[in-house]
Amino acid sequence: MREVFGKVWRVTDAPAFPAAPSFGSGLDAAAMVAHLAALPGVQRVPSPKLTLFVCRKFLDAETCAQVRDAVDATRRPSTVADFNGDRAFRTSETGDLDSLAPLTQWLDARISAFTGLDPAHGEPIQGQRYAVGQEFKPHTDYFEPGGVDFDRHCRVAGNRTWTVMLYLNEPEAGGATRFKAINKIIQPETGKLLAWNNRQADGTLNPATLHHGMKVRAGTKYVITKWFRERAWR
Ligand SMILES: O=C(O)CCC(=O)C(=O)O
Numbered sequence: 565m566r567e568v569f570g571k572v573w574r575v576t577d578a579p580a581f582p583a584a585p586s587f588g589s590g591l592d593a594a595a596m597v598a599h600l601a602a603l604p605g606v607q608r609v610p611s612p613k614l615t616l617f618v619c620r621k622f623l624d625a626e627t628c629a630q631v632r633d634a635v636d637a638t639r640r641p642s643t644v645a646d647f648n649g650d651r652a653f654r655t656s657e658t659g660d661l662d663s664l665a666p667l668t669q670w671l672d673a674r675i676s677a678f679t680g681l682d683p684a685h686g687e688p689i690q691g692q693r694y695a696v697g698q699e700f701k702p703h704t705d706y707f708e709p710g711g712v713d714f715d716r717h718c719r720v721a722g723n724r725t726w727t728v729m730l731y732l733n734e735p736e737a738g739g740a741t742r743f744k745a746i747n748k749i750i751q752p753e754t755g756k757l758l759a760w761n762n763r764q765a766d767g768t769l770n771p772a773t774l775h776h777g778m779k780v781r782a783g784t785k786y787v788i789t790k791w792f793r794e795r796a797w798r
């Protein structure tokens with residue numbers, strides 16, 4: 565049990581980890597990667613092309629259920645940057661978490677304590693809900709330089725550095741996340757966290773981060789995503 569913001573959140577089945585030092589935007593990633601790789605309970609997916617970490621049971625089932633409710637409270641059809649003409653490209657719904665809610669603040673703090681990423685560089689946490697047949701086709705999370713929306717999205721805070729994504733439940737079938745360039749499929753699992761670097765070691769954008777939120781075949785899938793930027797978000 566843990567007392568946070570006057571409320572008690574049960575995190576008894578989550579791994580204990582020491583609070584990370586600050587790694588800023590995560591653009592200069594070497595120290596952050598070494599820190600995450602050394603954490604107990606954290607697996608690095610073996611690949612020379614992509615830096616991807618998996619931490620099972622980052623969040624307990626009860627907290628995941630509360631976050632799913634928060635996503636449901638604000639969900640509406642998801643949108644994409646740089647519309648490519650395919651209306652079926654991202655068919656899920658998106659719900660913003662209220663950044664002032666104690667649960668959101670606790671989650672933000674926990675994500676930053678885990679990764680060392682500076683909360684000032686983080687976008688507000690977004691939730692995604694996929695019903696049967698819904699998906700997010702293969703894409704990268706960074707904004708394409710030269711894309712029509714690039715300047716609007718990146719002028720202030722710069723492009724994305726790291727993606728932190730958390731599965732809030734397990735659909736009965738489907739809904740895996742497929743990283744095609746490294747031939748890796750990650751299965752949704754309640755409370756499982758993924759963190760990947762959208763950049764290569766030299767800081768340039770990494771096309772091998774291409775990933776596909778695959779169709780849910782039975783049940784419903786919920787995730788939250790938090791993206792970090794080169795510069796402060798606000
Ligand atoms: O739902 C997934 O598995 C992937 C979600 C995703 O890629 C995103 O929200 O950017």
Ligand SMILES: [Fe+2]
Nearest residue numbers: 703704705775
């Ligand atoms: Fe994505």
